[in-house]
Amino acid sequence: MPSSNKKSQIHTEKNATYMNPKQLKHFLGLLKAWLQQLEDETQQVLSEIKDEETHCPDMIDRANAEEQLSLEILTNQRDSRVIDRIKLSISDIEQSLNDPSHHSYGYCKRCKNEIGIERLEARLIANLCIECKKYQEVIEEQTQT
Numbered sequence: 001m002p003s004s005n006k007k008s009q010i011h012t013e014k015n016a017t018y019m020n021p022k023q024l025k026h027f028l029g030l031l032k033a034w035l036q037q038l039e040d041e042t043q044q045v046l047s048e049i050k051d052e053e054t055h056c057p058d059m060i061d062r063a064n065a066e067e068q069l070s071l072e073i074l075t076n077q078r079d080s081r082v083i084d085r086i087k088l089s090i091s092d093i094e095q096s097l098n099d100p101s102h103h104s105y106g107y108c109k110r111c112k113n114e115i116g117i118e119r120l121e122a123r124l125i126a127n128l129c130i131e132c133k134k135y136q137e138v139i140e141e142q143t144q145t
């Protein structure tokens with residue numbers, strides 16, 4: 001995760017072009033670190049599952065372990081969706097670095113406006129600006145009720 005030092009560096013460059021190569025590389029580094037962290041955690045969960053399978057012959061332990069297991073699988077599924085989004089963001093950034101006219105990472109998928117550095121810092125995989133995100137939430141609420 002980002003050091004507060006690095007964060008302020010990006011923020012103080014008031015006149016910098018939005019999503020210039022330096023900023024793109026900054027976010028690329030953060031995304032890659034996050035991806036690595038999630039993949040490490042996934043590996044850890046998988047090895048814990050193996051341990052539990054071999055180390056609980058007792059029936060009660062077995063039931064507890066299975067409950068624990070399904071929780072971990074749920075977490076894993078959520079993580080794998082996040083991992084997909086991270087990978088997509090990484091490839092968007094790499095395309096933008098190769099071709100500066102290619103605007104994707106940091107731009108809203110719906111209205112094509114800038115998402116904003118602060119919003120991206122808070123949510124690296126954001127692909128909607130705050131207005132479109134709010135709009136989407138309203139639509140989702142209406143379709144659910």
Ligand SMILES: [Zn+2]
Pocket residue numbers: 108109110111112113128129130131132133
């Ligand atoms: Zn938007």
